[in-house]
Amino acid sequence: MEDTREKKQPKKHLWKPEEDLILKKYVETHGEGNWATVSQQSGLMRGGKSCRLRWKNYLRPNIKRGEMSQEEQDLIIRMHKLLGNRWSLIAGRLPGRTDNEVKNYWNTHLNKRCQWGKRKHTDSNGDKNDSNGSKTNNKENKTDNPHPTTSESQKNTTERSVERKEEEKSAALIPFMDDTNGFNFDIESPIMTPANSSMFVFDDEPFTTYMDSFLLFEAFGYTAGEESYAECNHSNDLCHSQYMTLSTYSSRN
DNA sequence: AAAGCGGGCAACCGCCCTGGA
DNA sequence: TTCCAGGGCGGTTGCCCGCTT
Numbered sequence: 001m002e003d004t005r006e007k008k009q010p011k012k013h014l015w016k017p018e019e020d021l022i023l024k025k026y027v028e029t030h031g032e033g034n035w036a037t038v039s040q041q042s043g044l045m046r047g048g049k050s051c052r053l054r055w056k057n058y059l060r061p062n063i064k065r066g067e068m069s070q071e072e073q074d075l076i077i078r079m080h081k082l083l084g085n086r087w088s089l090i091a092g093r094l095p096g097r098t099d100n101e102v103k104n105y106w107n108t109h110l111n112k113r114c115q116w117g118k119r120k121h122t123d124s125n126g127d128k129n130d131s132n133g134s135k136t137n138n139k140e141n142k143t144d145n146p147h148p149t150t151s152e153s154q155k156n157t158t159e160r161s162v163e164r165k166e167e168e169k170s171a172a173l174i175p176f177m178d179d180t181n182g183f184n185f186d187i188e189s190p191i192m193t194p195a196n197s198s199m200f201v202f203d204d205e206p207f208t209t210y211m212d213s214f215l216l217f218e219a220f221g222y223t224a225g226e227e228s229y230a231e232c233n234h235s236n237d238l239c240h241s242q243y244m245t246l247s248t249y250s251s252r253n
Numbered sequence: 254a255a256a257g258c259g260g261g262c263a264a265c266c267g268c269c270c271t272g273g274a
Numbered sequence: 275t276t277c278c279a280g281g282g283c284g285g286t287t288g289c290c291c292g293c294t295t
Contacts, residue, residue, distance in 0.1 A: 014263070014289085036280065052281070053264070088283060099283070104262050 024059050057098045064096025
């Protein structure tokens with residue numbers, strides 16, 4: 001078959017520095033929002049969506065570029081196991097990282113790593129989570145996704161909406177990284193409320209400390225009302241100094 | 254040195270949700 | 275209640291570039 005495509009005319013238009021500058025100045029002047037009018041008012045020959053994406057993913061202040069740290073990688077893996085392809089939620093726990101970046105990073109680095117590794121997890125239906133490589137035809141694999149997304153047409157809107165809210169709740173329980181690459185717990189979340197707390201313990205595991213707490217969430221299955229204790233054996237400060245008090249996740253089951 | 258190949262990632266597509274009229 | 279526009283999100287595409295042969 002003959003490829004009639006003009007190679008000199010890319011279908012996708014990379015953003016030029018001048019365009020970035022125009023967009024940045026426009027947003028600084030007018031603020032975010034009304035992306036549909038940006039192209040008209042700023043003179044950019046770009047769609048509103050394109051402008052919004054460019055701002056969100058690259059021009060916004062405090063965007064962190066560069067290689068993912070080991071901590072970030074581990075958190076992505078854990079959160080993906082819990083949430084599936086909810087990139088925005090995962091990215092929300094990694095300050096400076098965007099959903100697009102997390103998604104790309106998963107597809108190009110972590111997806112393979114998890115395929116090699118020991119973990120073949122199952123979803124609630126017992127199906128294997130067969131993660132596919134980024135270069136495969138994903139259209140054919142859509143229905144294999146163990147974590148339903150907006151593409152899943154089988155469920156009605158209400159069910160999906162409820163599912164999303166549940167996932168967002170569980171995401172709120174996950175520790176997030178601060179700007180210094182240390183981890184905190186989200187104070188806004190119900191996780192630290194003393195009246196509804198149980199003791200979780202760290203076990204020996206070759207993961208970093210914050211991941212251990214995450215492991216425990218998984219290990220205990222978010223059972224409500226149970227209290228569990230374990231001893232912290234890590235040399236890490238956080239583990240040594242205290243038990244973590246975590247509320248249970250009562251809305252699950 | 255040149256061609257082919259494949260990985261990485263920026264950008265786009267299309268569906269869905271939400272809020273306002 | 276319905277319609278519509280704007281925005282959010284996950285999936286997918288395709289170019290760029292480094293590596294291999």
